[in-house]
Amino acid sequence: MTVLNQNLDYDKPVKLAEGVYWVGFNDTQSRLHSNPYLIHDGDEAVLIDGGSRPDFSTVMRKVLQTGIRPGQISHLIYQHYDPDLCGSIPNLEQIIGRSDLKLISKQENNPFIRHYSVRSEMVCIDRIGRQLTLQSGRVLRFFSTPYAHSAGSFITYDESSGILFSSDLFGGISEVSNWELFLELHQKCGPCTQPQPQEPDDLCDDIQAPCTWTGLHLFHQQIMPCNKALHHALSIVQAIRPTMIAPQHGSIFYRREDIDYTIQRLMAMNDIGIDGLV
Numbered sequence: 001m002t003v004l005n006q007n008l009d010y011d012k013p014v015k016l017a018e019g020v021y022w023v024g025f026n027d028t029q030s031r032l033h034s035n036p037y038l039i040h041d042g043d044e045a046v047l048i049d050g051g052s053r054p055d056f057s058t059v060m061r062k063v064l065q066t067g068i069r070p071g072q073i074s075h076l077i078y079q080h081y082d083p084d085l086c087g088s089i090p091n092l093e094q095i096i097g098r099s100d101l102k103l104i105s106k107q108e109n110n111p112f113i114r115h116y117s118v119r120s121e122m123v124c125i126d127r128i129g130r131q132l133t134l135q136s137g138r139v140l141r142f143f144s145t146p147y148a149h150s151a152g153s154f155i156t157y158d159e160s161s162g163i164l165f166s167s168d169l170f171g172g173i174s175e176v177s178n179w180e181l182f183l184e185l186h187q188k189c190g191p192c193t194q195p196q197p198q199e200p201d202d203l204c205d206d207i208q209a210p211c212t213w214t215g216l217h218l219f220h221q222q223i224m225p226c227n228k229a230l231h232h233a234l235s236i237v238q239a240i241r242p243t244m245i246a247p248q249h250g251s252i253f254y255r256r257e258d259i260d261y262t263i264q265r266l267m268a269m270n271d272i273g274i275d276g277l278v
């Protein structure tokens with residue numbers, strides 16, 4: 001177990017930075033964890049990729065445990081339109097109970113998101129200059145990552161904390177019941193250029209443990225449409241140079257060298273989506 005993961009209680013929200021919390025669900029039965037995040041700033045709060053309908057009660061309990069009232073949530077950000085992040089929109093709208101609640105996404109996503117029975121105003125990131133400024137002046141900046149994996153996919157950078165909320169990008173599948181919130185690469189794994197083992201439970205001969213790259217590779221291979229879409233999105237992340245990457249699945253990257261090695265490894269993958277099939 002890595003240092004940051006020691007004494008973490010996954011039944012509670014986990015603070016990532018000032019006002020930033022993981023409010024996700026540690027599903028010990030599944031290889032795929034969903035990670036919604038809450039930003040709490042002054043009287044305002046923003047929920048990013050709020051989660052599925054089955055996860056709603058867990059996510060909401062954690063939101064409340066951060067000390068905020070649901071009515072403080074002013075914006076819901078949805079970085080694309082999949083059910084694992086959008087499924088609980090009606091539940092959230094009901095408990096937040098604000099007529100001025102804004103749902104931030106991108107025009108390409110909104111025709112699909114509205115099918116979750118959305119009542120709130122839907123705002124496209126392009127209409128607000130690709131940034132959201134909170135009442136305190138805190139700026140959340142949005143970067144379009146087309147086809148990684150949806151046409152309207154985007155990622156969100158919190159300038160105050162340096163955290164990049166990367167949606168499905170940097171997501172990973174973990175071994176069942178061996179998931180940790182914070183990822184720390186084994187020192188041999190960063191520079192490794194060997195092909196990764198096929199399955200998340202397979203052990204790597206070098207480190208006698210499962211290989212981090214396996215879950216990352218499988219996830220990106222299955223979820224991203226092609227090499228070009230993934231590599232383009234990674235080049236955007238490279239330019240942002242976040243201090244932490246908080247994806248919607250898998251684990252959080254918080255060490256500079258791990259972020260750099262992971263970008264390198266993902267950039268080298270050339271069998272993503274249709275490119276791995278044809």
Ligand SMILES: [Fe+2]
Binds near residue numbers: 082168
């Ligand atoms: Fe997705």
Ligand SMILES: [Fe+2]
Binds near residue numbers: 085167168248
């Ligand atoms: Fe997802």
